Amino acid sequence: MNTPRYYVPARSHWPIIGAGAVFLTILSLARSIQESSSGEVSGLTLALTVVAGCAMLFMLFGWFGEVIKEGLQGYNSDQLKKSFRFSMGWFIFSEVMFFAGFFGALFYARMFAVPWLGGEGDKGVSNMLWEGFSAQWPLLTTPDMEKFPGATSVINAWKLPLINTALLVTSSFTLTFSHHALRAKDKQKTLLWLGLTLLLGFTFLVIQVYEYGHAMNDLGLTLNAGIYGSTFFMLTGFHGAHVTLGAIMLTVMFFRVKKDHFKPDDHFGFEASAWYWHFVDVVWLMLFVFVYVI
Amino acid sequence: MSEATLHAEHHHGPDKGILRWLYTTNHKDIGTMYLILALSSLLIGGIMAFVIRAELFEPGLQLVDPNFFNQMTTMHGLIMVFGAIMPAFVGLANWLVPMMIGAPDMALPRINNWSFWLLPFAFGMLLSTLFMEGGAPNFGWTFYAPLSTTYAPPSVTFFIFSVHIMGISSIMGAVNVIVTIFNMRAPGMTFMKMPLFVWTWLITAFLLIAVMPVLAGAVTMMLMDIHFGTSFFDAGGGGDPVLFQHVFWFFGHPEVYIMILPAFGIVSHIIATFSRKPLFGYTSMVLATASIAFLSFIVWVHHMFTVGLPLAAELFFMYSTMLIAVPTGVKVFNWVTTMFKGSLTFETPMLFSIAFVVLFTIGGLSGLMLAIAPVDFQYHDTYFVVAHFHYVLVPGALFSILAAVYYWLPKWCGRMYSETLGKWHFWLSFIGVNLTFFPMHFIGLAGMPRRIPDYALQFADFNAIVSVGAFIFGTSQLIFIYNVWRTTLGGVGEKATPEVWDNPTGLEWTIPSPAPYHTFQEPPKVD
Numbered sequence: 001m002n003t004p005r006y007y008v009p010a011r012s013h014w015p016i017i018g019a020g021a022v023f024l025t026i027l028s029l030a031r032s033i034q035e036s037s038s039g040e041v042s043g044l045t046l047a048l049t050v051v052a053g054c055a056m057l058f059m060l061f062g063w064f065g066e067v068i069k070e071g072l073q074g075y076n077s078d079q080l081k082k083s084f085r086f087s088m089g090w091f092i093f094s095e096v097m098f099f100a101g102f103f104g105a106l107f108y109a110r111m112f113a114v115p116w117l118g119g120e121g122d123k124g125v126s127n128m129l130w131e132g133f134s135a136q137w138p139l140l141t142t143p144d145m146e147k148f149p150g151a152t153s154v155i156n157a158w159k160l161p162l163i164n165t166a167l168l169v170t171s172s173f174t175l176t177f178s179h180h181a182l183r184a185k186d187k188q189k190t191l192l193w194l195g196l197t198l199l200l201g202f203t204f205l206v207i208q209v210y211e212y213g214h215a216m217n218d219l220g221l222t223l224n225a226g227i228y229g230s231t232f233f234m235l236t237g238f239h240g241a242h243v244t245l246g247a248i249m250l251t252v253m254f255f256r257v258k259k260d261h262f263k264p265d266d267h268f269g270f271e272a273s274a275w276y277w278h279f280v281d282v283v284w285l286m287l288f289v290f291v292y293v294i
Numbered sequence: 295m296s297e298a299t300l301h302a303e304h305h306h307g308p309d310k311g312i313l314r315w316l317y318t319t320n321h322k323d324i325g326t327m328y329l330i331l332a333l334s335s336l337l338i339g340g341i342m343a344f345v346i347r348a349e350l351f352e353p354g355l356q357l358v359d360p361n362f363f364n365q366m367t368t369m370h371g372l373i374m375v376f377g378a379i380m381p382a383f384v385g386l387a388n389w390l391v392p393m394m395i396g397a398p399d400m401a402l403p404r405i406n407n408w409s410f411w412l413l414p415f416a417f418g419m420l421l422s423t424l425f426m427e428g429g430a431p432n433f434g435w436t437f438y439a440p441l442s443t444t445y446a447p448p449s450v451t452f453f454i455f456s457v458h459i460m461g462i463s464s465i466m467g468a469v470n471v472i473v474t475i476f477n478m479r480a481p482g483m484t485f486m487k488m489p490l491f492v493w494t495w496l497i498t499a500f501l502l503i504a505v506m507p508v509l510a511g512a513v514t515m516m517l518m519d520i521h522f523g524t525s526f527f528d529a530g531g532g533g534d535p536v537l538f539q540h541v542f543w544f545f546g547h548p549e550v551y552i553m554i555l556p557a558f559g560i561v562s563h564i565i566a567t568f569s570r571k572p573l574f575g576y577t578s579m580v581l582a583t584a585s586i587a588f589l590s591f592i593v594w595v596h597h598m599f600t601v602g603l604p605l606a607a608e609l610f611f612m613y614s615t616m617l618i619a620v621p622t623g624v625k626v627f628n629w630v631t632t633m634f635k636g637s638l639t640f641e642t643p644m645l646f647s648i649a650f651v652v653l654f655t656i657g658g659l660s661g662l663m664l665a666i667a668p669v670d671f672q673y674h675d676t677y678f679v680v681a682h683f684h685y686v687l688v689p690g691a692l693f694s695i696l697a698a699v700y701y702w703l704p705k706w707c708g709r710m711y712s713e714t715l716g717k718w719h720f721w722l723s724f725i726g727v728n729l730t731f732f733p734m735h736f737i738g739l740a741g742m743p744r745r746i747p748d749y750a751l752q753f754a755d756f757n758a759i760v761s762v763g764a765f766i767f768g769t770s771q772l773i774f775i776y777n778v779w780r781t782t783l784g785g786v787g788e789k790a791t792p793e794v795w796d797n798p799t800g801l802e803w804t805i806p807s808p809a810p811y812h813t814f815q816e817p818p819k820v821d
Contacts (some may be wrong), residue, residue: 009404011317012319013317015406015410016317019408020411022462023416024417025453026458027455030451086401086477087401087405093504094469094503094504094506094507098511100507101512101541101544104541107476108530109526109534113529114532139532142531148450148529150529162725186758224531225525225531226531227525227531227533230526230531230533233524234514
C-alpha cells in the first residue's frame with residue numbers, strides 16, 4: 001500500500017510553547033492597556049511585550065516550518081489533507097461569526113437603539129433621558145455630546161471606499177488567476193498574479209490608513225464619536241487586521257511558490273490562504289454596503 | 295519516507311515524567327488532562343460555593359463583605375461553566391470520540407494539545423484577579439454592562455483577556471472534534487451509525503464554533519467601551535446597555551446547550567447498556583438533538599423578558615422557547631421507553647443516569663415555567679432561576695459527567711471502581727443536590743432575589759436547609775475523588791474485562807481494558 005497512514009506526530013514541543021506564547025502576548029496586551037489607562041506603561045510590561053513577540057515568532061516559524069517539512073516529506077495522507085481543509089473551513093466559519101457579532105451590534109444600534117432614544121415606538125421612555133435628541137443615521141449628533149462629541153460627517157462611500165472595493169474585488173480575481181497558473185504549473189505566472197494580488201492588498205491597507213487619518217483629523221470621526229464611530233472603526237479595523245493577516249499569509253505563499261513547495265494537485269497552504277483572502281473580500285463587500293453606503 | 299519510519303512514529307509509548315504531559319499528542323493523555331483540570335476547577339468553584347452558602351446560612355452579614363460575596367458568585371459561575379463543565383466534556387470527547395468512531399487519534403493532535411494548554415493559563419489569569427487591586431470581577435457570571443464596564447473593578451481587563459484565551463481554546467478544540475467526526479470515521483460507519491455521544495458532540499462542536507466568536511466580540515466591545523471611548527453599551531453615545539445582553543445571550547443560550555447536549559449522549563449510552571436493550575428511537579434522538587441546537591439560536595431573548603422589549607419580541611421568544619420542550623420531551627420519552635421492560639440493574643453509572651433523567655426533567659419543567667413571559671416578570675432574577683439552572687447543570691450536566699467517568703473508567707484504567715463507594719457517592723450526592731436546590735424554588739417564588747449576601751428573615755429556614763444540603767453535596771464529592779484515585783493510581787480493584795459491562799454496544803468495548811496507548815491505527819471495519 002502506497003498511501004501512508006494517518007500521521008499522528010509522536011510528540012511535539014510546539015503546542016506548549018504556543019500556549020505560553022499566546023499567554024505572554026495576551027498578558028502583555030492586557031497589562032499595557034491597563035497601565036496606559038491609568039498612566040505610563042511600565043518597563044516590565046514593555047519587556048514582556050518584546051519577549052512575547054519573540055516567543056510568538058519563534059513558535060509560528062517553528063510550528064509551521066515543521067508542518068511544511070512533514071508535508072514535503074510526504075507524511076500527509078489524503079485523509080490528513082482533508083482534515084486540513086475541513087479545519088480551515090470551520091476556522092473561517094468561526095471568523096464569520098465573529099464579524100456577525102459586530103454586524104449584529106451595528107444593525108441593533110441602527111434599527112432599535114437610536115430610534116428608541118429618539119422616542120420611537122412604545123418604548124418611548126428612553127427618550128426622556130435626553131429630551132430633544134432626534135434620531136438620525138449615521139448618528140452625528142449623539143444624545144450626550146459632552147461625553148461622545150459626535151462627528152461632522154461620515155466618509156463619502158463613493159470616493160476612497162469605492163476605490164478600495166475595486167482593489168479588493170480585483171485582488172480576488174488576480175488571486176484566482178494565480179491559482180489557475182499554479183495548477184497549470186506555470187510558476188512565473190503564478191508569482192506574477194500573486195505579486196499583483198499582494199500589491200493590491202497592501203494598497204488597500206495604505207488607503208485604509210489614509211482614510212482613518214482623514215476621518216479622525218478632518219471629520220472628527222473617532223472611536224469616541226458615538227455609536228457610528230464605534231461600529232465603523234471596530235468593523236473596518238477588524239477587517240483591516242484580517243486583510244493584514246491574509247496578506248501576510250499570501251506573502252508566505254509567495255516565497256513558498258518560489259521555493260517550489262507546491263504541486264498542481266497538492267497545495268493546501270496556498271488554497272487555505274486563498275480561501276481566507278476571499279473571506280475578507282466578502283466581509284469588505286458587506287462593510288461597503290452596510291457601513292459606508294446605506 | 296519509508297514504511298519503517300512511519301511505523302516507528304506510530305508505535306511509541308508515552309514519554310516519561312512531566313514531558314509526557316507537556317509534549318503529548320495523544321488523545322487519551324489530553325483527555326486525562328482536561329478531566330483533571332475540570333476536577334480542579336470543580337473543587338475551586340466548589341470552595342467558592344461553600345463561601346456563598348456559609349454566608350447565606352443565616353440572615354445578616356457575618357463572614358464576608360458584600361463586595362467579596364459578589365466576587366464569589368461571579369467567579370463560582372465562571373469557573374464552573376468554563377472551567378469545570380466545558381473542559382470535562384471536552385476531556386470525555388477526547389477520550390471517547392476517537393475510540394467510538396475507530397480513529398487512530400484526533401484529526402489534529404498538536405492543535406489538540408495546544409487547545410488544552412491554553413486553559414491553565416486562562417484560568418491562572420482569571421484566578422489572579424482575586425488578588426488584584428479592587429478585587430476580582432463582581433458583576434455576575436453574565437457580566438452585564440454597565441456593571442462590567444462603567445462600574446467594573448480594574449481587574450475586568452484581565453477577565454476579558456482570560457475569556458479570549460478560553461475562546462481560542464474552545465474554538466480550536468471544537469474544530470478538532472468536528473473534523474475528527476467528519477473525516478476520521480472507520481469505513482462503514484455512516485452518520486446514522488454513529489454512537490449518540492459522537493452525534494451530540496458533533497452538534498455541540500458546531501454550536502461552539504458558531505457562538506464562541508460572538509462571546510469574543512462581546513468582551514471586545516466591553517474592552518473598547520472601558521478603555522477606548524466607544525459607546526456600544528452607553529446610551530449617551532447612541533449605544534444601549536441592552537445590546538450587551540443581546541450579544542451575550544446570543545452566545546449564552548447555545549452555550550447552555552453546549553453544556554447539556556453531550557450529557558444527553560452519555561445518558562443514552564448508559565441507559566441502553568444497563569437496560570440490556572438497544573436505545574429506543576435512535577433516529578429521533580439525533581433529530582431531537584439537531585432541533586434543540588437549531589432552536590438554541592432563536593430563543594436568547596427569554597433571558598431578558600424584563601428589560602423592556604417590544605411586545606412582539608416577548609411573544610416570539612416565549613413561544614420559540616416553549617418549542618424546545620418538544621424535542622427535549624422526545625428524548626426523555628426515549629430514555630424512559632428504553633428502560634421499559636428492560637432487565638435493569640443499578641450500577642453507579644445507571645443510578646446517576648436515572649437521577650439525570652428525573653432531575654434534569656425537573657430543571658426542564660422549571661425552564662418551561664420561566665419561558666412564560668408574563669410569569670417570568672415574577673420569577674426573574676430570583677432564586678427560582680438559580681434553582682432552575684442548577685437543576686440542569688448539577689444533577690444534569692455534572693451527574694452525566696460523573697456517570698460517564700464511572701461507566702468508562704474501567705476502560706480507561708483497566709480496573710473496576712468500588713461499587714460500594716460509588717453507591718455511597720451517588721446517594722449522598724442525590725440527597726445533597728435536592729436538599730440544596732429544591733428549596734430554592736420555594737424561596738425564589740416567595741421573592742428572594744439572587745446574588746445578595748443578606749436576606750429577609752422569612753427566608754431563613756429554607757436557606758439554612760440549602761446550606762446544609764450544599765455541605766453534604768460538596769463533601770460527598772470527596773468519596774468520588776477517593777474512589778477514582780484508588781482505582782487509577784492506587785491500583786486497587788478487580789481487573790476489568792474488555793467488555794466491562796454486560797454486552798455494551800460500541801467500538802470502545804472491542805479493545806482491551808485498559809485501552810492501549812494507541813488504538814485503531816488500522817481502522818476497524820464497521821458493518
